[in-house]
Amino acid sequence: VIDSLGLSIPIIQAPMAGAGGMALAQAVHAAGGLGSLPCAILSNDDFESTLKTLNGASNAPFNVNFFTHTAKPDDAAAQKRWRSALRSAYDAKGLDSSIDAPSVNRTPFSEYHCEQIEKHPPAVVSFHFGLPEASLIKRVKAVGCQVWSTATTVAEARWLEDHGVDAIIAQGSEAGGHRGLFLDPLTGDEQTSDDIGLIAYQVGTLSLVPQIVDAVSVPVIAAGGIADGRGMAAAMMLGASAVQIGTAYLFSKEATITAMHRQALWTGSAEKTALTNVFSGKPARSAVNDVMRSYGPMSTEVPPFPTAAAALGPLKAAAEAQSSGDYSSLWSGQSAGLAAALVLKHGQADNPPSAQDLTQWIAQDAQAAIAAVAKHS
């Protein structure tokens, strides 16, 4: 399945909403990896132009990624509770916590997206938080797209295989950004509660990947904590058919992140990221900042995904205007330090490398790690 994409390097660039678009995907593609376009926060116009650009690119393979959460109406009482918890932060910035903040747009995959994909089918359509309804999946597959989705547990992997996915992204707990979890780890039912205890169950990549490989017959893509050649080589040992890399690409010149975010990645360390729900309502890994320290990392006061982001909006805007990332999601996996070391090794700390170079460095270093260990064993 993954072979059919004709990649010369089995690296999938992780789709990262807001952090990288066409330039990043094309740079990874140029190296021989698979570029991914995050579509969860695109307007309809931007989505259509993205698909047309991809199809114009001589049918080169790309991955188009969506969230599949159930959109929830704003819950005024929940919003009020969260804003009232945040009141001292609002006061400190001289902001009025009683004014409504605009809600945040994270669109789940829909009939509309499906129609556009039928017109301009990409090679891969991938999903986060499970899958859309079966009729939409069927239509996406009917026009020749591969369907991928993310599993954070063995049970989710089995569920995804049963629902027809062509490949599974095994997302270990090291990964930055949103956990793709959609089934309760204990009951196996759809995960709907906001039980903050869920983070005690998250499975590390080294443990998750081989257990998913053993449980399903579709190819498994390892994700979470892979940011250099050693991690890629390790994932191959675990039985992964490819690796998905996110955080390392945030060090590339094509990443569209703020200076504050870049700074946090460079100065962070493995243990200074945490799973937090304060930014969106769902657990996601971010470099630790003031809002996580003060109100989280996990909070029972946070409204459900994706509506939680609204209340932080004014605080984020005020902080960023003063060059502070104190209220911004600073998505980061636990291996940002490995990516930083890789960039330093190539002397490009002050001159961000292209994602094309990063892809090639990681693949070369993986080969070297495998050869070195094989020689001594």
Place this chain on the structure above:
Amino acid sequence: VIDSLGLSIPIIQAPMAGAGGMALAQAVHAAGGLGSLPCAILSNDDFESTLKTLNGASNAPFNVNFFTHTAKPDDAAAQKRWRSALRSAYDAKGLDSSIDAPSVNRTPFSEYHCEQIEKHPPAVVSFHFGLPEASLIKRVKAVGCQVWSTATTVAEARWLEDHGVDAIIAQGSEAGGHRGLFLDPLTGDEQTSDDIGLIAYQVGTLSLVPQIVDAVSVPVIAAGGIADGRGMAAAMMLGASAVQIGTAYLFSKEATITAMHRQALWTGSAEKTALTNVFSGKPARSAVNDVMRSYGPMSTEVPPFPTAAAALGPLKAAAEAQSSGDYSSLWSGQSAGLAAALVLKHGQADNPPSAQDLTQWIAQDAQAAIAAVAKHS
């Protein structure tokens, strides 16, 4: 340093208090790995006879392991609060929650232990939760013992190297049993609080090992989630000098665990373990059972380590008398499923293999995994 032990297989058997003693350590030694003796819950007599037995074994290398927590006096108010939280469980079992339960003995490394080690020095003395005071470390090293300790963060690894350890066990979040954490991940100070948010920061093995390898110059032993040849091969790619394996040995005939514990390991899965503080007061990974579901997995009501275990004692005894592990710590890493698969592959589900066989199977499968990937790359 690890080479000087003369192991033919770079596998360290994890010391597991209560779950394996001399027979387990000797079986791993017989395979060419390093056997470990957990001493945190041994009486003085048992400790002395353990050391004498080891020294009698023609100076074969063994690892003797201790906890280094600061012993805390029982806090009557905290005990009362926890017992009152547990009252409905006591009532359901017809037990009186007002009767004092005996406190639980987990002895930190002491002057006494140091004296005994000076008389009968083992090859390696390893510690969990940091290190004992410098004067004791100095004496242990003076009689030729290697000193090892566990790091769960890069900062802890640097601290341990600065304090003179000969090797570092990098314990990823997948590991079963107690997290070795001793420094607050954010402040770098000694971790003294019982902030349950700490579990949001725990680092996966795939991410932790290479970052510690880059940060220190002593050998790094990878621990957490390694239960078969694939995990061992992956750890070697990450730069580990050896691996430490715990949960897989709980499937051996030498493991001294209850039938309930064995059952939980066989029927569990990666996502059905959690980090919990309900058993001891410190976060540790266990297969999920009733007490974790009802009162945890992390609870703010739990008294500090190691005094928390007392209140669960009567519940545990009553449940175990009915063949139930509902109130027992069922320590398990996230890769119990991989160990189960390994035992099944060798047709020994009903006839537990020796730890010697397990050690050899894992080492052979690691070689095979490395050779297979090297061939295709």
